[in-house]
Structures are given as C-alpha cells and as structure tokens.
Amino acid sequence: xxxxxxxxxxxxxxxxxxxxxxxxxxxxxxxxxxxxxxxxxxxxxxxxxxxxxxxxxxxxxxxxxxxxxxxxxxxxxxxxxxxxxxxxxxxxxxxxxxxxxxxxxxxxxxxxxxxxxxxxxxxxxxxxxxxxxxxxxxxxxxxxxxxxxxxxxxxxxxxxxxxxxxxxxxxxxxxxxxxxxxxxxxxxxxxxxxxxxxxxxxxxxxxxxxxxxxxxxxxxxxxxxxxxxxxxxxxxxxxxxxxxxxxxxxxxxxxxxxxxxxxxxxxxxxxxxxxxxxxxxxxxxxxxxxxxxxxxxxxxxxxxxxxxxxxxxxxxxxxxxxxxxxxxxxxxxxxxxxxx
Numbered sequence: 178x179x180x181x182x183x184x185x186x187x188x189x190x191x192x193x194x195x196x197x198x199x200x201x202x203x204x205x206x207x208x209x210x211x212x213x214x215x216x217x218x219x220x221x222x223x224x225x226x227x228x229x230x231x232x233x234x235x236x237x238x239x240x241x242x243x244x245x246x247x248x249x250x251x252x253x254x255x256x257x258x259x260x261x262x263x264x265x266x267x268x269x270x271x272x273x274x275x276x277x278x279x280x281x282x283x284x285x286x287x288x289x290x291x292x293x294x295x296x297x298x299x300x301x302x303x304x305x306x307x308x309x310x311x312x313x314x315x316x317x318x319x320x321x322x323x324x325x326x327x328x329x330x331x332x333x334x335x336x337x338x339x340x341x342x343x344x345x346x347x348x349x350x351x352x353x354x355x356x357x358x359x360x361x362x363x364x365x366x367x368x369x370x371x372x373x374x375x376x377x378x379x380x381x382x383x384x385x386x387x388x389x390x391x392x393x394x395x396x397x398x399x400x401x402x403x404x405x406x407x408x409x410x411x412x413x414x415x416x417x418x419x420x421x422x423x424x425x426x427x428x429x430x431x432x433x434x435x436x437x438x439x440x441x442x443x444x445x446x447x448x449x450x451x452x453x454x455x456x457x458x459x460x461x462x463x464x465x466x467x468x469x470x471x472x473x474x475x476x477x478x479x480x481x482x483x484x485x486x487x488x489x490x491x492x493x494x495x496x497x498x499x500x501x502x503x504x505x506x507x508x509x510x511x512x513x514x515x516x517x
Contacts (some may be wrong), residue, residue: 218243218488218509219263226253226266227300228275228516236505239513240270242488249515251282251303256475256515259492272315275299275514277324279352283331296329298352307355308496312346317422317471318512321385325353327406328383328391338421338469339444345381347393349408364406366391366395367414367462373397380404382422382471383399384432387436392416392432394422402517403432403452417457422471424480426497433472433480433497441467449482451497460499473513483511 226238237259241252249269254261270282271294280299285292294311296318313331320327328349335343351356361380366373379396383406386392391406395413403420424433431454436446445467451460462480466492472482482499483490488509495503507513 185394189282190208192336218245219260219507221252221263221265223247224264224266226251226303227301228280228303229278230298232364233515235515235516235517237513238516239492239507239510240273241262241265242486242490242509242511244426245487252510254507254515258281260505268297268299268303270297270512272317272318272329273512273514274320274327275516276320276322279320279324279327280514281327281329283311283481287386294331296327296348296350298327306352309348309350311355316345317347317382319383319385320514321388321391323388324472325388325389328385330381330383339446343379345379347380347383348394349383349391354450358408358411361393361406361413364411364413366404367412368395368397368402369415384423384425386425386429392425394421394423394427401435401437415416416454417452420452424472424474426477427473428477431497434475435468435472436472449495451480460497462495462499463501464493464495464503466503473515477517481506481513 185271235256236253238253241247241250247265250265250267252263252265254263268282270284272283274281278301281299285294294315295308296311297308298306300306311331313333315331317330319425326502330345330347333344333346347361362378364462375397377397381391382394384392393404395402395404395407401421402415403417403423404415406413419436420434422435432452436450437446438448448466449462468482470482472480475481479494481492481494484493490511491505491511492507493503494506
C-alpha cells in the first residue's frame with residue numbers, strides 16, 4: 178500500500194470515528210434526559226397500534242414526545258381517556274396524520290453527516306406501502322377523509338412561519354394510482370377574482386374536504402389567504418385573508434386556523450380562530466397564547482393543538498365556539514389524528 182493510500186485510509190477512519198463519537202455523545206445526552214424524566218412521563222407500554230376500525234371505540238394516535246427510547250414513535254390512547262396508558266409502536270414520525278386506515282408519516286433518515294427526510298405512506302397496520310424523498314424539513318401533513326389522498330408540506334428554505342424569509346413545498350399524493358402532484362405552486366391561482374401569478378407564492382397546510390376539494394394557505398406579497406383548492410382541475414381560489422394552517426371541521430362548515438393579530442410579538446404573532454364558511458364570520462377561541470400548529474377537530478365542537486412544553490410539546494384542547502377554558506388533553510404529544 179502506498180503512502181498516499183495509507184493516508185487516505187487513515188483520514189477516512191478518523192472521520193468515521195469522529196462522526197461515531199458525535200452520535201454517541203448526542204445519543205447519550207438524549208438517553209440521559211430520558212433517564213432524568215423517568216416516572217414523570219405518561220404511562221406507556223409497547224404494543225400494536227392500528228389505524229383501522231377498533232372495537233374499543235375512537236382512539237387518539239400521535240407522535241409521542243416522552244424522553245427516552247420511545248420518543249418520536251407513534252402512540253395511541255382511547256379518545257375518552259387521553260391521559261391513560263399509551264400504547265407505543267414503530268415507526269418514528271416527525272409529523273403524522275391518518276384517516277380511513279391510511280397514515281402519512283414524515284420522518285427523518287439519520288445519516289453520518291446529515292439527516293434527510295421522507296414521506297412514508299402507512300397501511301392500517303403501520304406497514305409501509307410506499308415512501309417518497311422530501312426536499313426539506315417536514316412541517317404539515319393530512320389525509321383525506323376517505324384515505325385516498327395524502328398531503329404534506331416541507332420547508333425548503335427557512336424553518337419557521339413567523340417571519341417572511343422561508344419557502345415551502347406542498348405535495349398531494351393519490352394512493353389509488355400513486356400519482357404525485359409534487360408542488361402545488363404549479364396550480365392556477367385566482368386572487369380576489371382575478372388570475373394571479375407571482376414568484377413569491379408559498380402554499381402550505383392542506384386540509385381535505387373530499388378526494389377533489391381541499392383548503393390551504395397561500396402566501397404572497399406579504400399577505401396570507403385561505404384558498405379553496407381543486408386537486409383535479411389544479412386550481413386555487415382565495416376566499417378570506419389572514420388565514421394560516423386551516424383545518425376543516427368534520428361537518429365541513431368551519432375552518433379552524435391561526436390568525437396573525439396586530440400588536441403581538443413577531444416571534445409569536447398568532448391566535449386560534451374559527452371561520453364560518455357560509456358567513457365568513459370569525460370567532461376567537463378562548464386560547465390566548467400564540468400557537469404555531471395546524472389544529473385538529475376532535476369532533477364538531479372541540480379543537481386540539483400543540484403548545485411547547487418541557488418534553489417539546491403537549492396537546493391542548495378548547496371549544497371551537499369561543500367559550501370554555503383551554504385544558505391539557507395529552508402531555509408529551511404532537512401531530513395527532515383521531516382514528517374511529
């Protein structure tokens with residue numbers, strides 16, 4: 178072996194050992210944090226988590242945020258006992274949603290030098306059907322009520338919705354044909370009744386009405402808009418201003434969303450509102466803290482959403498009609514779906 182080849186082997190080995198050392202330190206740190214919180218987290222057991230019909234009633238399935246070896250794995254609890262013992266299973270997901278036996282799991286693929294990301298379509302038993310490489314950091318995901326369409330949003334530039342220096346990419350996948358609409362920015366946009374096209378357009382936060390129609394946020398020119406989308410005709414039409422991360426109610430009559438409120442901090446500018454799609458009347462919920470999430474309807478009356486906590490995130494709940502008081506639904510949890 179020549180001196181040059183020996184030097185190359187030595188340098189390669191040193192790089193691998195250095196990367197392994199970094200991974201070991203980070204892994205030990207995570208384990209230490211988990212060990213330090215033993216007994217503080219919700220009760221949990223390993224077991225099977227399914228997305229199909231269940232004889233024991235509706236369940237809440239979400240990303241578990243409890244520190245330790247099960248962090249980021251999918252967990253399930255009875256919807257009527259969300260603080261009860263959770264059943265935890267693989268896979269691990271950064272963002273998750275499910276409906277009608279179809280799940281979408283946006284996950285990290287850990288590499289030696291950097292992480293990459295992918296969208297994994299799951300069946301009712303959490304087995305992978307297909308996966309797709311992602312162009313950026315996962316941030317939102319949704320499944321249509323039938324389970325036939327899935328959508329996801331990633332950051333391809335920036336990592337926060339709070340400012341203006343970010344870029345998103347939103348995709349819709351038909352699981353019947355595996356046809357992927359990779360970027361909704363190719364859709365024809367109608368803004369305030371007129372055809373519109375601009376280089377600064379961003380689209381995120383899809384919420385499905387059915388296998389053709391959906392709602393999302395469109396941002397352009399420093400403003401955000403609620404848009405009605407048509408996944409067949411590839412069109413987006415603005416309906417209302419200052420709407421981000423919409424979530425359609427089960428009865429299809431209202432949109433829950435985060436709204437930028439003048440006078441709030443630039444880092445925490447949002448409040449949780451509900452929009453009546455018939456009258457376009459807005460109702461502020463009783464949640465007066467800023468949230469950066471796409472709320473989920475537990476039923477036609479109740480919303481759940483995430484707020485930061487020592488574990489990273491807790492799920493809270495509040496009535497959609499502006500009454501009541503916010504309460505913790507499930508600690509150490511993120512990215513929920515109701516499975517019936």
